[in-house]
Amino acid sequence: MVELMLERLEELFPEMVELRRLLHAEPELSFQEVKTPNFIGNYLERLGVEVKRGVGGRGIVGYIRGDLPGKTVALRADFDALPIEEETGLPFASKQPGVMHACGHDGHTATLLVLAKVLMEYKSQLRGTVVLIHQFAEELAPGGAIEMIKAGCLNEVDAIFGTHLWSTMPLGQIGYRQGPIMAAADRFEITIHGRGGHGASPHETVDSIAVAASVVTQIQHIVSRNIDPLKSAVVTIGSFHAGGAFNVIADSAKLVGTVRTFDQNVQELIIARLEEVTNGICLAMGATYSITYEKGYPAVVNDSQETNRFIETASHILGKENVFEMEPVMGGEDFAYYLQHVPGTFFFTGAGNEEEGIVYPHHHPKFNFDEKAMLIAAKCLGKIAIAFLNNVEEK
Numbered sequence: 001m002v003e004l005m006l007e008r009l010e011e012l013f014p015e016m017v018e019l020r021r022l023l024h025a026e027p028e029l030s031f032q033e034v035k036t037p038n039f040i041g042n043y044l045e046r047l048g049v050e051v052k053r054g055v056g057g058r059g060i061v062g063y064i065r066g067d068l069p070g071k072t073v074a075l076r077a078d079f080d081a082l083p084i085e086e087e088t089g090l091p092f093a094s095k096q097p098g099v100m101h102a103c104g105h106d107g108h109t110a111t112l113l114v115l116a117k118v119l120m121e122y123k124s125q126l127r128g129t130v131v132l133i134h135q136f137a138e139e140l141a142p143g144g145a146i147e148m149i150k151a152g153c154l155n156e157v158d159a160i161f162g163t164h165l166w167s168t169m170p171l172g173q174i175g176y177r178q179g180p181i182m183a184a185a186d187r188f189e190i191t192i193h194g195r196g197g198h199g200a201s202p203h204e205t206v207d208s209i210a211v212a213a214s215v216v217t218q219i220q221h222i223v224s225r226n227i228d229p230l231k232s233a234v235v236t237i238g239s240f241h242a243g244g245a246f247n248v249i250a251d252s253a254k255l256v257g258t259v260r261t262f263d264q265n266v267q268e269l270i271i272a273r274l275e276e277v278t279n280g281i282c283l284a285m286g287a288t289y290s291i292t293y294e295k296g297y298p299a300v301v302n303d304s305q306e307t308n309r310f311i312e313t314a315s316h317i318l319g320k321e322n323v324f325e326m327e328p329v330m331g332g333e334d335f336a337y338y339l340q341h342v343p344g345t346f347f348f349t350g351a352g353n354e355e356e357g358i359v360y361p362h363h364h365p366k367f368n369f370d371e372k373a374m375l376i377a378a379k380c381l382g383k384i385a386i387a388f389l390n391n392v393e394e395k
Contacts, residue, residue, distance in 0.1 A: 001126075005118050005122055008118045009114065009115065009379055013374075016113075016378070017374070020107050020109075020110035022039075024092050024093070025093065026096065028099070030139045031137050034058075037054075037060050037136065040109065044132070048120060057137075059136050059148040061132065062131070064126065064131075066128055066130075067125070067126065070127035071129075071391075073131070074154065075133065075161055075381050076335065077108035077132075078136075079136060080138055081101045081139075082100055082139055084100040084363065084365050085097065085100065086100040102362065104351065104362070104369050107374050108163070111378045112132055112381070115381055116130075119385075130389075141185075154342055158388075161310065161347075162346050163349045163377050164333070164348050165374070167352045168362075169326075169350035169351065170354075172318065172376070174324070174376070176302070176311060176347045180262040180301050181302055181328055183260040183261060183330045184259075184260065184298050186260075187257075187293075187296060188257055188294065190212075190254070191253070191289060192282065193252050194206035194250070194286075196251030197248075208242055211285045218281060222274070227266055232262055233261050233270060234258070234260040235258075236257050236259075237255050238257055239254070240255055242254065259271075259274075260330045260332070300333050301336070301339055303344055309387060313383045326348065333346065349373050352370065
């Protein structure tokens with residue numbers, strides 16, 4: 001069955017490309033998806049797939065129930081876009097001003113749709129059930145995964161697998177990792193409250209910009225001096241806003257940043273130190289402050305057993321030399337929530353191609369991926385699903 005399924009995916013690759021391009025031209029932002037889930041639901045229903053709409057809000061879940069008894073495996077694809085003006089010049093570029101599929105979610109969706117078509121064709125030989133999770137709002141916390149889980153998308157699911165098309169990895173390679181592969185992604189705001197005044201009379205003020213600048217400088221030491229150097233962490237200030245006139249000392253300044261961690265103890269230490277450092281500087285300089293800290297997606301932690309199963313199946317498709325253990329990625333992914341409930345693995349499918357000029361990173365206005373990566377992703381997802389349901393690594 002597996003070899004026939006892989007051959008059929010190759011035959012249907014042109015349809016995969018067509019679907020991807022249709023989706024790419026009509027992107028929708030997180031929590032605003034209307035046309036996309038409707039498109040997905042209609043496509044699956046035409047195949048004869050049992051479909052649930054509006055799962056957790058805007059999610060679509062399909063059920064392919066094999067004719068043979070067995071376990072249940074879930075495959076996930078996300079379908080939201082980003083608030084980016086596209087600059088690729090592609091003939092199928094976004095028709096929506098300021099909105100773009102700049103992360104490959106159009107490819108994830110097209111991959112899973114065509115894989116569903118092939119699985120339905122071999123339904124009589126399928127052991128168990130394949131659950132197709134088409135998820136909304138991956139790009140914007142709190143994300144769609146957590147609500148889809150609450151709505152029951154993982155009910156009776158024994159394992160889950162997912163992938164990300166990765167433009168910074170060459171086409172033809174697969175990256176996996178045992179344990180943590182993507183970081184927890186948090187957001188914080190620090191507002192410094194000083195006392196404004198004339199720029200010529202600083203002695204009569206509490207300069208919020210000077211205080212905030214000291215905070216920015218000192219929190220850089222949290223990772224270098226408070227965190228075990230054998231553990232990973234990032235503290236980044238991405239936004240600093242204050243003032244409005246050249247001769248006025250601002251009475252407040254706002255810092256907005258992100259924290260990335262893999263270890264919950266490291267995360268909690270950073271949260272505490274942000275408060276302590278800010279408090280100490282404000283106390284010394286006569287200012288006050290307020291902090292809000294929002295925990296985003298947790299770290300994506302792959303199950304060892306299912307990762308080992310995936311390594312074997314992916315190696316049969318691409319060769320062991322093209323399936324490698326990658327370094328962790330500090331970006332976040334709400335696939336993490338699925339893995340907190342059932343075992344599984346999340347892997348990266350190489351989609352870059354320097355010869356074709358496909359070199360731009362994710363979330364870039366010129367982002368693109370080599371569409372042949374979708375075929376590789378579909379083969380890997382399909383093969384691991386069958387291997388799990390049969391509880392053997394089919395060759």
